[in-house]
Amino acid sequence: xxxxxxxxxxxxxxxxxxxxxxxxxxxxxxxxxxxxxxxxxxxxxxxxxxxxxxxxxxxxxxxxxxxxxxxxxxxxxxxxxxxxxxxxxxxxxxxxxxxxxxxxxxxxxxxxxxx
Numbered sequence: 001x002x003x004x005x006x007x008x009x010x011x012x013x014x015x016x017x018x019x020x021x022x023x024x025x026x027x028x029x030x031x032x033x034x035x036x037x038x039x040x041x042x043x044x045x046x047x048x049x050x051x052x053x054x055x056x057x058x059x060x061x062x063x064x065x066x067x068x069x070x071x072x073x074x075x076x077x078x079x080x081x082x083x084x085x086x087x088x089x090x091x092x093x094x095x096x097x098x099x100x101x102x103x104x105x106x107x108x109x110x111x112x113x114x115x
Contacts, residue, residue: 002026002104004096009109016086020109022079022096030054030074033099036081038092039108046092049081050099064090086113 008020036048049070050059058070069082079096093108
């Protein structure tokens with residue numbers, strides 16, 4: 001059974017940083033490309049970043065390029081998203097999944113950027 005457990009969100013001031021984690025189980029994590037997706041209140045899902053199975057290639061949405069860094073630790077079955085220089089428009093629930101995504105989605109982790 002696939003499980004994806006996101007954590008690390010919280011309330012942060014503009015310009016602050018957070019590091020999100022996603023612990024995966026129920027599949028061979030190291031065989032899959034992974035993604036972060038976010039959904040802001042009243043908006044549809046937005047792709048944020050992708051990483052290939054061995055971590056050698058990363059991709060970012062223009063809105064987060066230069067501020068966010070995706071990484072993974074295949075030995076720990078964990079995906080990360082380091083978020084720096086946070087802006088109010090980064091406020092959203094952040095989700096991880098495989099690429100292409102599993103039908104299952106975790107509960108996500110709330111990120112709120114506000115002063």
